[in-house]
Amino acid sequence: MTDALRYMSGFGGHFETEAVEGALPKGRNSPQRPAYGLYAEQLSGSPFTVPRHENRRSWLYRMRPTADHRPFTRYDGAKLFAPGTAKESLAPNRLRWDPPCDLPANADFVDGMVTMLANRRPEDLEGVAVHLYRASISMDRRVFVDADGELLILPQSGMLMIATEFGRLDVAPGSVALIPRGVKFRVEVEGESRGYVAENHGLPLRLPDLGPIGSNGLANPRDFETPVAWFEDIDDSTEVIQKSLGSLWTTTLDHSPLDVVAWHGNFAPYRYDLSRFNTIGSISFDHPDPSIFTLLTSPSDVPGRANADFVIFPPRWMVAEDTFRPPWFHRNVMSEAMGLIYGAYDAKAEGFQPGGLSLHNLMSGHGPDVESWRKASEAELKPAKIEGTMAFMVETCWPYLPTQFALDRAQPDYDNAWTGFPKAKLP
Ligand SMILES: O=C(O)Cc1cc(O)ccc1O
Numbered sequence: 001m002t003d004a005l006r007y008m009s010g011f012g013g014h015f016e017t018e019a020v021e022g023a024l025p026k027g028r029n030s031p032q033r034p035a036y037g038l039y040a041e042q043l044s045g046s047p048f049t050v051p052r053h054e055n056r057r058s059w060l061y062r063m064r065p066t067a068d069h070r071p072f073t074r075y076d077g078a079k080l081f082a083p084g085t086a087k088e089s090l091a092p093n094r095l096r097w098d099p100p101c102d103l104p105a106n107a108d109f110v111d112g113m114v115t116m117l118a119n120r121r122p123e124d125l126e127g128v129a130v131h132l133y134r135a136s137i138s139m140d141r142r143v144f145v146d147a148d149g150e151l152l153i154l155p156q157s158g159m160l161m162i163a164t165e166f167g168r169l170d171v172a173p174g175s176v177a178l179i180p181r182g183v184k185f186r187v188e189v190e191g192e193s194r195g196y197v198a199e200n201h202g203l204p205l206r207l208p209d210l211g212p213i214g215s216n217g218l219a220n221p222r223d224f225e226t227p228v229a230w231f232e233d234i235d236d237s238t239e240v241i242q243k244s245l246g247s248l249w250t251t252t253l254d255h256s257p258l259d260v261v262a263w264h265g266n267f268a269p270y271r272y273d274l275s276r277f278n279t280i281g282s283i284s285f286d287h288p289d290p291s292i293f294t295l296l297t298s299p300s301d302v303p304g305r306a307n308a309d310f311v312i313f314p315p316r317w318m319v320a321e322d323t324f325r326p327p328w329f330h331r332n333v334m335s336e337a338m339g340l341i342y343g344a345y346d347a348k349a350e351g352f353q354p355g356g357l358s359l360h361n362l363m364s365g366h367g368p369d370v371e372s373w374r375k376a377s378e379a380e381l382k383p384a385k386i387e388g389t390m391a392f393m394v395e396t397c398w399p400y401l402p403t404q405f406a407l408d409r410a411q412p413d414y415d416n417a418w419t420g421f422p423k424a425k426l427p
């Protein structure tokens, strides 16, 4: 697809990179005349005045300023992308989906996006949406930009090459990519590709605090990879599709906006290989809260209550003694959307497939299905390795609402996962 792409290592670092020698100004951001007639442009990912550790911005040196564009008009395609959630009141049922067999065919990444779950409104600057995509063709002479939030892209099948204003990332199933709010990008595929996208309207995802875990563990900063500067010099019409305030808009430029020759700053795309996650769990007894598996978190205004936690369930050893080892039965004030990239999830013996989705909204009783419960209750508790699996959860304090597309396709019999438990026998 492309030559080996180059990356810089670290999470939230202050990077600098130039694709043409001398393009990046030294010692200042906005010289009177940037080199080669480039335009200096600041992209702010946080308000100017937030504390330093929350401050995110990058300076881009580009061939034309972003400001040079004609008015946007409504985009007619991608009818299933951000259509609004279902109108009817949502019953407090657990919901689960097989991978939908009717995701858009012959579509690119934008037209192949299908929103399943959402909460809040993008203009609240809080909340998260969960989309599925099916991309069969590469985006051709068009780019996408999301003003409503950052996009965490999780390929489930098919490799993606994502060309962004900051550089190019290749992302295979088992890795994830993060495109910050407001960054333009194009997705290229090599045949049919499917996956998930979590769109975060709130504070940018960051690494969780580690508390008593200490200074290493879970996702380590050095394993995040940000692309080096790359640009294309194309004087040909390029469509820009922008998601803004929950709707899709289009305008056409007479050039490619992926024309950033150099940049510096700490607001940039990155990718992360999920196999690098240093999974930590119980080495004594009991199954810890799943927060131990948090890879990235977007805080809300309430300390400890996430706007969105991105949590993964990777291969791991289970050694806890006198313990029911799979996820326990529970009811949660947070709302849990789960997907599966490959393998099987230890709480669900069947019905939760790679590419599928489940929703356990606030206070809904869930946990192991009957078969998983029986197996785990009867298992001999020798050390056992859960292998060949990668499930994930987007857990949020804002209850999710499904779209009509999602409601119409929910498994009709999901409740059966929990029927047939034998009643406890009292002495
Ligand atoms: O519901 C789920 O499967 C997710 C989950 C996993 C776990 O290990 C503990 C709690 C929890 O909600």
Ligand SMILES: [Fe+2]
Pocket: 330, 332, 336, 360, 366, 367
């Ligand atoms: Fe749960």
